Amino acid sequence: MSRNTLITVAAAFTMTLGACILPQTVSAQQESAAATTAGKPPPTTPIYNPYPPGILPSDLVSEIDRVLREVDVIEKRAIERWQSLPPPTRSGLRPGPNPPVLKGTGTELTEALGELMLFDKNMSPNRNEACASCHMPYVAFSGPIPSVNLTMIAYPGTAHFRAGKRTAQRHTYSPFFPVLQYNQVQGLFFGGNFWDSRATGYKLRNPDGEQAQGPPVDTQEMGFPDTACVAFRLSKAVYRPLFEQLYGQGSLDIRFPNNTEEICATPGGAAVFGGSVEPIKLIPEDRTEANVAYDRWAQSIDAYEQSVQVSAFTSKFDASLKGAYTLTPDEMAGYNLFKGKGNCNSCHVDGRGTTLMSGQVDTSTTATANPPLFTCFGSANEGLPLNPRNAFYYQSKPDPFGFTPNPLGFGYRDLGMGTFLRSGFGSGPNPNRTWIQFAPTVDGQMQVATARNAAMAPPQCPTTEAPGPYFQKEFFHNGYIKSLKQLVHFYNTRDVYPYDVTSGHCPPGTTEKVDCWPRPEVPSPTTIDMTTGKLGLTDHEEDLIVIFLQTLSDGFTTPYANADTFTGRCMTGGSAKTQGNQFLIPTPPLPACAPEVCGVAPVPNPPIP
Amino acid sequence: MNRLLLTLAIATTLDSLLFSNPAAAQVLPSAKRAERVEITKGPELELATDHLTIISWTTNNPGGSDVHYGIVHYGTDPKDLSQTAKSPLRLNQGHPETIFRVRVTGLTPRTTYYYQVTSMESNGKSDGVKSTVRQFTTPGPGERIVSDTE
Numbered sequence: 012m013s014r015n016t017l018i019t020v021a022a023a024f025t026m027t028l029g030a031c032i033l034p035q036t037v038s039a040q041q042e043s044a045a046a047t048t049a050g051k052p053p054p055t056t057p058i059y060n061p062y063p064p065g066i067l068p069s070d071l072v073s074e075i076d077r078v079l080r081e082v083d084v085i086e087k088r089a090i091e092r093w094q095s096l097p098p099p100t101r102s103g104l105r106p107g108p109n110p111p112v113l114k115g116t117g118t119e120l121t122e123a124l125g126e127l128m129l130f131d132k133n134m135s136p137n138r139n140e141a142c143a144s145c146h147m148p149y150v151a152f153s154g155p156i157p158s159v160n161l162t163m164i165a166y167p168g169t170a171h172f173r174a175g176k177r178t179a180q181r182h183t184y185s186p187f188f189p190v191l192q193y194n195q196v197q198g199l200f201f202g203g204n205f206w207d208s209r210a211t212g213y214k215l216r217n218p219d220g221e222q223a224q225g226p227p228v229d230t231q232e233m234g235f236p237d238t239a240c241v242a243f244r245l246s247k248a249v250y251r252p253l254f255e256q257l258y259g260q261g262s263l264d265i266r267f268p269n270n271t272e273e274i275c276a277t278p279g280g281a282a283v284f285g286g287s288v289e290p291i292k293l294i295p296e297d298r299t300e301a302n303v304a305y306d307r308w309a310q311s312i313d314a315y316e317q318s319v320q321v322s323a324f325t326s327k328f329d330a331s332l333k334g335a336y337t338l339t340p341d342e343m344a345g346y347n348l349f350k351g352k353g354n355c356n357s358c359h360v361d362g363r364g365t366t367l368m369s370g371q372v373d374t375s376t377t378a379t380a381n382p383p384l385f386t387c388f389g390s391a392n393e394g395l396p397l398n399p400r401n402a403f404y405y406q407s408k409p410d411p412f413g414f415t416p417n418p419l420g421f422g423y424r425d426l427g428m429g430t431f432l433r434s435g436f437g438s439g440p441n442p443n444r445t446w447i448q449f450a451p452t453v454d455g456q457m458q459v460a461t462a463r464n465a466a467m468a469p470p471q472c473p474t475t476e477a478p479g480p481y482f483q484k485e486f487f488h489n490g491y492i493k494s495l496k497q498l499v500h501f502y503n504t505r506d507v508y509p510y511d512v513t514s515g516h517c518p519p520g521t522t523e524k525v526d527c528w529p530r531p532e533v534p535s536p537t538t539i540d541m542t543t544g545k546l547g548l549t550d551h552e553e554d555l556i557v558i559f560l561q562t563l564s565d566g567f568t569t570p571y572a573n574a575d576t577f578t579g580r581c582m583t584g585g586s587a588k589t590q591g592n593q594f595l596i597p598t599p600p601l602p603a604c605a606p607e608v609c610g611v612a613p614v615p616n617p618p619i620p
Numbered sequence: 621m622n623r624l625l626l627t628l629a630i631a632t633t634l635d636s637l638l639f640s641n642p643a644a645a646q647v648l649p650s651a652k653r654a655e656r657v658e659i660t661k662g663p664e665l666e667l668a669t670d671h672l673t674i675i676s677w678t679t680n681n682p683g684g685s686d687v688h689y690g691i692v693h694y695g696t697d698p699k700d701l702s703q704t705a706k707s708p709l710r711l712n713q714g715h716p717e718t719i720f721r722v723r724v725t726g727l728t729p730r731t732t733y734y735y736q737v738t739s740m741e742s743n744g745k746s747d748g749v750k751s752t753v754r755q756f757t758t759p760g761p762g763e764r765i766v767s768d769t770e
Contacts, residue, residue: 198742
């Protein structure tokens with residue numbers, strides 16, 4: 012493809028999407044998208060839609076638009092906050108080993124920069140997707156579109172409608188995960204970010220920061236074709252002075268070629284790039300500067316995500332630790348089940364000493380620094396069924412840019428950490444060769460998420476549970492579970508109602524997710540976690556655990572920042588037990604697991620069908 | 621009294637590690653290993669369908685690594701338990717007992733199997749406990765056997 016053709020395709024695609032998103036009130040970019048597309052002819056580039064009818068929700072375009080408006084509201088607030096902060100004191104050289112700290116507002120400014128980046132929709136080729144497009148505050152920085160959570164589960168990217176493969180993980184408390192390590196004494200992995208832990212922190216020593224470096228160049232997400240596009244767009248951002256204030260004058264003085272804008276306006280994976288991941292031709296010194304800027308991006312977003320605006324520790328549970336709130340009898344009963352019969356705290360560690368015996372006193376309630384994080388930083392294969400609604404399976408044909416997100420179709424299996432350790436299809440490269448041998452021991456394992464904020468929902472629909480009014484969320488890595496009631500019921504009864512069927516094929520007389528659990532996507536007996544599966548909880552006890560989980564939502568002691576920005580609709584009616592079941596579809600006959608996934612050494616043992 | 625001291629010791633350990641700021645330090649240490657691991661219930665057939673069999677048993681908390689594996693040695697000849705199934709579980713450091721559950725797949729319908737169970741830490745170190753040899757018979761196609769005990 013010639014350069015002119017590239018420009019034409021990129022401009023047309025931008026216009027196509029611009030038609031959906033143009034009425035914007037705020038732009039963090041000095042050169043707005045509207046300015047670059049004004050006066051151009053109507054869009055002609057077709058939308059990528061390899062999906063059978065019903066996979067994409069009918070309100071997808073309007074919901075993307077709605078979230079972008081909300082993103083702009085928060086970006087505007089962030090700009091105002093940044094500009095209201097007094098400058099830090101840059102102290103001169105002085106004796107002693109004192110690092111050059113920006114005294115006073117250095118912390119706030121660093122966090123503010125991260126926030127400005129996270130809500131900047133210009134950080135995508137079509138200027139139509141920010142990090143926050145898939146991670147909004149009112150749901151603890153997880154997926155903000157109920158209909159997406161109910162159907163396609165993976166969020167659409169900058170190139171409409173490419174989509175990822177997993178649910179959007181909550182950002183809250185992600186900065187507290189340690190660098191991925193293999194603990195030889197335990198014989199276990201701890202830490203990392205992403206569901207498959209592929210953001211290891213190996214280089215920045217910061218998994219959360221390395222996580223933030225993923226989506227901007229993920230072909231199905233924010234979709235830049237080159238990491239240097241981030242530095243390029245930062246160099247044109249209204250908050251560039253803040254970046255330079257923190258990281259030095261000249262830190263974005265990179266000599267970008269004239270065609271950089273055209274390149275950065277074209278989604279990654281486009282055939283025009285010929286497989287190059289660095290299509291911007293920079294001299295080595297400038298490439299190094301761009302890489303450093305990308306590391307600053309990572310550090311800044313991590314700072315924001317660790318700030319009280321995101322990881323707030325302001326839940327009812329936190330208040331109860333301090334003695335400022337007394338759990339209700341139901342909440343306390345749920346907590347006792349959480350750490351007792353339910354055995355939830357074997358992985359979602361609650362930081363309390365132990366189950367007390369009669370007459371004993373809990374001496375472990377005083378938080379000296381961080382309260383408990385409700386995760387063990389480990390990973391587990393919980394035996395979730397394959398979710399045939401996952402948009403990833405259907406993207407097996409080339410899009411208008413000549414890119415095919417998933418050539419394997421339904422031959423893809425999500426082995427989670429196992430695929431990451433093999434550097435396999437759909438994950439990232441494994442930077443530690445000594446870990447490869449452990450791949451078969453972690454097949455199907457996904458990160459143990461913090462239980463904190465699993466229940467967070469917007470104020471106007473303050474629950475995740477039907478009949479509501481509720482906000483429809485999605486749970487686990489593939490969104491198969493649609494309510495916390497279902498989540499607890501799954502842990503409680505996975506091995507009580509197992510059926511050798513795929514989703515959508517439960518036998519007559521049974522109800523999927525109630526008394527029928529389809530077979531696991533990754534059925535390896537040696538990796539499926541057997542801590543759960545038959546807990547013996549009653550229906551009421553399941554409800555009590557859900558009530559306890561709701562005490563872990565931030566925003567109780569102080570309002571949660573930007574939780575007021577949801578402008579969508581709540582849902583009502585139905586039962587949490589069968590929430591979303593009307594959207595179940597029959598899984599098609601599955602081809603064998605593709606060699607690109609299951610044939611990579613060391614292969615899964617036993618083999619995965 | 622010993623149990624109280626153990627409780628306080630664990631609580632103190634958790635305090636110092638969980639409530640300190642560096643993220644890496646929040647990975648819990650291993651629980652203290654039990655002096656002697658004993659099976660207090662089972663092993664028994666928890667569930668048998670035509671695609672999945674689960675064997676379960678209960679021990680006192682063995683301590684040691686966070687993840688343990690239950691192991692089932694089995695076969696159709698009681699003198700040749702040469703097949704092995706193992707499944708992981710995550711130890712709850714605060715619980716006095718641990719329930720091991722192991723998935724056994726690929727069995728032949730309407731067939732009697734003999735089995736013996738053991739367990740180990742995630743690094744392969746045995747918990748030093750072994751059951752007697754027991755038996756179960758798999759159901760026919762479409763049938764299922766469910767234990768009526770919790």
